[in-house]
Amino acid sequence: MTFIFTPERDPRGENVSEFRAGAKVRYRNMAMPAEIISGPHKSPGNSRYLIRKADGNVSLVPFTDLERIVPxxxxxxxxxxxxxxxxxxxxxxxxxxxxxxxxxxxxxxxxxxxxxxx
CATH class of the missing domain: 1.10.880 (Transcription Factor Skn-1; Chain P)
Structure with a gap:
């Protein structure tokens, strides 16, 4: 599948490899999107993001568990x-x-x- 922008750059040329607070993301292939609260938080291994899942729970999850939602x-x-x-x-x-x-x-x-x- 091909997208308008690569994972690292959006059409305006901004770096989007890291998520921003307030962005909607897919978490571990869950049906409902999660929202980034803050991050990235440095930790051993991958960076972690604080997210609010669709059920209202808040979790600190590794970057590898998140996917951008592409329209x-x-x-x-x-x-x-x-x-x-x-x-x-x-x-x-x-x-x-x-x-x-x-x-x-x-x-x-x-x-x-x-x-x-x-």
Whole structure:
């Protein structure tokens, strides 16, 4: 699966390899997202983050147990870029990025409006 931005950099060029307070993340493949309260806290081995899980419990968990939640639009645009151009979305030039993003938006709109139809 290909995404609009790599795990280390977002489209604006900011470093996103570490999570920020308030960000929603997936914790150990749980269905409901968790929220980052603070971190990273240095510890032997991996950095740890204090999170609030969907059930309200607070835990200090290692970085390796967390995943970024990637929006549907990012997933669709990344897949379209790879299929159409054979490259990741982040490596495309600006006009192609705009075209792929617009196509992804339209594809999701069609999918949402035709849900349940044959």
């Amino acid at each position: 549907r639009l990012d997933q669709v645009a990344g897949t379209l870029a790879m299929v159409l151009y054979g490259r990741s979305f982040a490596s495309l030039d600006t006009p192609r990025k705009m075209q792929v993003a617009q196509a992804a938006t339209r594809a999701l709109a069609i999918a949402d409006t035709t849900r349940g139809q044959v």
